[in-house]
Amino acid sequence: MSNRKSELETLRADLKARLAKYEAHQHREGGALEKDSEEQAVQTQNDEVVDSLETETRRELAQIERALERLANGRGGECERCGNEIDPRRLQVLPYTTLCVECAEQ
Template identity: 40%
Template sequence: MKEYDSVRKQLFEMLEELDERLGKITADVQHIDEPLAQDFEEQATQTENDEVLDFLGNSARIERKMITQALARIDKGEYGICELCGETISHERLKAIPHASMCIKCASQPGC
């Protein structure tokens, strides 16, 4: 859909950024550049850092999935339509969160 070419480009740029971030996180967690320290206390600190990095990596993977789903919605002609109520997602919401799949009303409801 021609009307969403700029959104598609933005989503692909977001994917590239996430892929780069995930690559760095993976390298850090696997200690590719810096092996685990010999000192037990330092290892404990590194393990805590790995847990934070793991959380950030999981968040990035979730966001990546949401972006690929948004690209699929563009291809199907369903972009900008709330997946719950079928109403149009506001332009302002899509501008702020281009991979949004729900309108603000549905996204704000408890349990969603």
Template identity: 40%
Template sequence: MTLKDLNQVRNELIDMLEELEDRLDRITKDVRHTDAPLAKDFEEQAVETENDPVLESLGETTQIEIDKIRQALSRLDEGSYGLCLKCGEPIKKERLKALPYSSFCIHCAEKDSNDRV
């Protein structure tokens, strides 16, 4: 990848990171009910908190994606971006374009997912 390509990837990753951090902040506020305190009535509280498990799951997924983006930014700084962490081979540009924080080539990613089944 050229320096221009790497700078473009960095900018895309930073934009994604900022968007995800903002989303995580909103999710956290919703789960903690910081905008408005919970009602004193137990039934009302149940209604107000019924979506909390879904929001918590979304928050966990968002945090995982944030971590992957930060790792990709670290690999950019180290000069190892675009190389598979498992086999060391280059990750295809098409895969990196679709998933810029990918850390595995498609072969290793597929093998890893098959190993988990």
């Protein structure tokens, strides 16, 4: 179980670093928009992509935080919905999952 916790903590650190990069991009820490309107269009498109990536990263981070919380409470291997044990193979593939296969498919 501690191996899973370590993996989740590593994933959490990676996601937080990724979020910092996305936020830096959104705050134009690399500089203002280009003066050329075509370049501005490309940069604006990039902003939309970064927004989507940031949203997805925040969702994944929330899942990891939830899984770590459940591990700390001694319920990390138990399905959040039905209470059955989550298959260890599923936890290897998706260490942040809190649902067994059956409940996730519903």
